[in-house]
Amino acid sequence: GENVEQHPSTLSVQEGDSAVIKCTYSDSASNYFPWYKQELGKRPQLIIDIRSNVGEKKDQRIAVTLNKTAKHFSLHITETQPEDSAVYFCAASLAGGFKTIFGAGTRLFVKA
Amino acid sequence: NAGVTQTPKFQVLKTGQSMTLQCAQDMNHEYMSWYRQDPGMGLRLIHYSVGAGITDQGEVPNGYNVSRSTTEDFPLRLLSAAPSQTSVYFCASSGGGPGATNEKLFFGSGTQLSVL
Numbered sequence: 001g002e003n004v005e006q007h008p009s010t011l012s013v014q015e016g017d018s019a020v021i022k023c024t025y026s027d028s029a030s031n032y033f034p035w036y037k038q039e040l041g042k043r044p045q046l047i048i049d050i051r052s053n054v055g056e057k058k059d060q061r062i063a064v065t066l067n068k069t070a071k072h073f074s075l076h077i078t079e080t081q082p083e084d085s086a087v088y089f090c091a092a093s094l095a096g097g098f099k100t101i102f103g104a105g106t107r108l109f110v111k112a
Numbered sequence: 113n114a115g116v117t118q119t120p121k122f123q124v125l126k127t128g129q130s131m132t133l134q135c136a137q138d139m140n141h142e143y144m145s146w147y148r149q150d151p152g153m154g155l156r157l158i159h160y161s162v163g164a165g166i167t168d169q170g171e172v173p174n175g176y177n178v179s180r181s182t183t184e185d186f187p188l189r190l191l192s193a194a195p196s197q198t199s200v201y202f203c204a205s206s207g208g209g210p211g212a213t214n215e216k217l218f219f220g221s222g223t224q225l226s227v228l
Contacts, residue, residue: 046217103154
């Protein structure tokens, strides 16, 4: 089955700096790669996603890149703000969100 | 439009007791799933369903049963609770189906379960 590894487990940055979280997956059949943000005590919420036929996608301060050959994908947050502090999860799934497998999460701290 | 509704929000069980976590969605989603979240281990898939009458095992299915008699409901049953099942449980749904483009998972608010 699919296995998703995520690094680092904890990331601390100064406000205004960039943050990068990296993930790898094992199943070459996976073709949908979402990122979820979870604030303390809340449910995970989708922040951005990318499909296997796209190499990069950007939404304001957030961007994702995908290297399907190497089975790597990454989340980039620029100009970090204190409200970006949360746990971020990468995930991989088949089309339709079918059987989504998550990484272990990255706890991001943004220091003001 | 309530989205994904989970009940209860909190539950304390004794070892060996049984219970059912309820999950309902009102978005006519085909795909529903259950996850457990433990510190440092992310969200692990327990069971999932791609439509009424169809269920399958995820990463950590042992000790849990599910059924999907309707599109809306996907209950998770613990037949004999164990301390190792202490966790936060999330139900999630999506438009789903292979080939679909509406893959976003909508999560319920979670159930904090403690087994003593």
